[in-house]
Amino acid sequence: MNPWIRTLFLGFMTLMLVSFADAGHPLPLEPIYHEEILVRGPGLVAAQIVDMDHTGGGPPVLISIVISEVGLALGQADELIPVRLQVERVRGLDPSRVRMLLGENRTLGEIKAEIEGAEEGYIHRGNLRFGHAHYLLENLSLSSEELNTTLEADLMEPVWGWCAIPDAPESGLELAGRIFVQTSLANGSEIGAGSLVIFSGPYAGSYALVLASSVGPGLGIAACPDWMDGLAGSELFGACWIGDWSGSLGLGSLGFGSLGSGCPGPCRKVTVAETIRFSPESAGMPPFFCPGCWMSGCPFEPEFDDVILRDLGCGGLRPDLGVHGWYGGDVFDMMVDEPNLLSPLSERFWI
């Protein structure tokens, strides 16, 4: 495909993502979360995950949504597939115990008290819609470190397929793939990136993922006071894909290289955290019109250990390779051809 057409197409898909995210809705948080959010900023998901053990007190609820994200997956053939990811935190209940309570003709209040008084722990469960396919998440692992959260899970699907009644329901689910997502959060902007592999079926293959929270301020604009606020995330995503064609209109040219200085250069390497923390507000002007970086080269080179951006296709693989324009396709080519160059994240899936 012509790189310009592909670039425009990917840019368009970026806009689609912005629209998806904008259609997001605020999710209520358990009371315990509110203080946490005030302290940590408006990012919801990380605050929830950080606090998912409920060590801070407050009544735990039976079920809460801890991750709700929308995004795109980029395949090795440059195909883009819409993705939705949801992870719930659920207090485990024994169905037979619930049935026993029902059989005792107790009132709802009594049943509730029994359930809340029980000592069952919490689990995480989730599901992923990938194009037209659905997968359930099992062996789900969530971890949090500072403002980064990591999700790893198996993708499962019913042995008999969806929307089918099995002859042997005990056959259950079978492994269909694996997902890995890292989410970073700062100043209310949240972006997740990672990898996904599907073993069989029409979607079989490896993909890079870009996800934004559908909850409040993610890539989108939903909870931002005006559209400029939303640009931080959308630019981040958009620039990742369009960064190639200008060599200067990549992340660096959007002002990310001038963090803390109000835009004028010199551009320098920035970390993922710095990049995501950047916002038009902090620069005092729209990043698109950032002097000093606009069309001036200003090559952005994420640090080598910046897993997220490198896997987005934004990052130079190594500074000494001299690659200043990155394209999703390039990175995918490299992922396939040169897995040893990949970040630890990608190595999990492309070796």
Place this chain on the structure above:
Amino acid sequence: MIKGDLQLRTPDRGSKLPASSRLLIAVFVLLVLSSSSAFASDSRGEVDDGEAGEASGSIVLDVYLDYEGMALIVGYLKTDRLEELDFLEGSELEYDEDTGEIYALTDGLTSMLGEETRLEFEAEGLWDECHLAFYLPKDATVLTVSSSEELAYSVTEAEGSMLVEAVGYEVEGAEVTIDYQIQG
């Protein structure tokens, strides 16, 4: 070797575009971004005005059924139209608006058709996220399942129950009907 490959590949990526064209494209993207945002804001405004009653929400429910068809519904529900939800009709209900936590006790989900039991769950409205898990007694044999077009369902055995699980996004009217029979 590797380095050479990269250098061969990258130059033919579009770095040849004139600066004016780059500027044009950038401005175009910026304009579309802004118009997209404005459009989205307008759309949201319409919803907020409550004209169509299509306010979206989230629904994540676990439904536990006993042998007599009594159901305990627990989970997370975010909607401002709670009173319009069919599945809650006639139920004993506790709902926390802040957390979205819901407990409901009802026998209105099920009906008997001879030896068969029919479970009908219906939640009107537009649901951004929908995840329903129906825990039927282990002895239940699921005969038929039907659901809203946007929902995908699975039937498995889990946790000493027959589990019918339905998941979907942007679901307009979440409906699940399960016909099952208790063995013995």
